[in-house]
Amino acid sequence: MDLKNISLSDLKAKLSGGAIDKKTLIKFGIGFGAIILFLIIYYAILKPMVSDRKAIYDDKLNKENEIIQFNEEISQFKARIEKIKPVFEKTSTLFHSKAEVEDLYQSLSKYASKNGLVISKLEKKKPVPVLKEGLADQAVELIQRDMVSYYKIPVDYEIKGNFLGFIKFKRDVARSKKSLNFDKETISVVQNDSTGAVVARGELTIVGLPDEFF
Numbered sequence: 001m002d003l004k005n006i007s008l009s010d011l012k013a014k015l016s017g018g019a020i021d022k023k024t025l026i027k028f029g030i031g032f033g034a035i036i037l038f039l040i041i042y043y044a045i046l047k048p049m050v051s052d053r054k055a056i057y058d059d060k061l062n063k064e065n066e067i068i069q070f071n072e073e074i075s076q077f078k079a080r081i082e083k084i085k086p087v088f089e090k091t092s093t094l095f096h097s098k099a100e101v102e103d104l105y106q107s108l109s110k111y112a113s114k115n116g117l118v119i120s121k122l123e124k125k126k127p128v129p130v131l132k133e134g135l136a137d138q139a140v141e142l143i144q145r146d147m148v149s150y151y152k153i154p155v156d157y158e159i160k161g162n163f164l165g166f167i168k169f170k171r172d173v174a175r176s177k178k179s180l181n182f183d184k185e186t187i188s189v190v191q192n193d194s195t196g197a198v199v200a201r202g203e204l205t206i207v208g209l210p211d212e213f214f
Contacts, residue, residue: 097208097209097212098208100178101124101153101206101208104122104124104155104206105119105122107176107178108122108157108173111169111172111176112159112161112169114169114172115161115162115165115166115168115169115172116161116162116165117159117160117161117162117165117166117169118159118160118161119157119158119159120158120159120160121157121158122155122157122158123155123156124153124154124155125153125154125155125156127151127152127153127208128151128152128153128154129143129148129151129210130148130149130150130151130152131143131147131148131149132147132148132149133149135147148210149210150207150208150209150210151207151208151210151212151213152205152206152207153205153206153207153208153213154183154203154204154205155203155204155205155206156201156202156203157200157201157202157203157204158199158200158201159199159200160190160197160198160199161197162195162196162197162198163187163197163198166187166198166200170182179206179207180204180205180206181204181206182202182203182204183202183203183204183205184202184203185200185201185202186201186202187199187200
């Protein structure tokens with residue numbers, strides 16, 4: 001029997017008339033079984049595998065998109081860092097934190113000891129607020145945080161030692177990362193000292209940020 005050319009009416013007639021032979025039934029059974037087997041394999045094995053692979057692929061795409069976004073953000077951050085770097089270097093050199101002011105004696109002692117000097121006095125005075133441009137002078141108790149541009153911290157000092165050593169000391173301080181302004185200074189020769197010792201007295205000023213000293 002040619003299954004390709006059999007019509008629905010012929011199939012119905014053969015079924016009702018009991019004319020379908022055993023061979024035809026086997027063919028139908030094999031075809032139906034193949035369909036069932038395919039469906040079982042597809043839903044039990046192939047579909048989960050396809051779903052897993054699709055999930056992996058989608059996750060890969062998401063991660064690639066995230067990497068692209070992160071790279072763009074990194075580029076933006078680098079550009080911002082390069083832009084603010086000069087400002088940071090300037091402020092970090094000029095301004096002192098409260099901790100750095102407290103460590104000032106140790107910092108200066110290092111340069112003094114290197115050049116054979118002795119710091120006999122280092123007295124930090126009360127910070128003086130410098131108001132922002134355009135603001136009139138105010139009584140200290142009336143000054144608000146947002147009015148202050150920065151603070152000047154005066155420090156009285158007295159240093160003893162050889163004059164040449166003192167010159168080298170000033171040179172080392174000038175080369176340091178932090179700015180110190182020597183505002184007032186007198187140098188006196190120590191009488192009856194064969195080593196040529198001098199005493200340098202004066203006032204230096206350091207600059208601090210409002211957040212540290214208000």
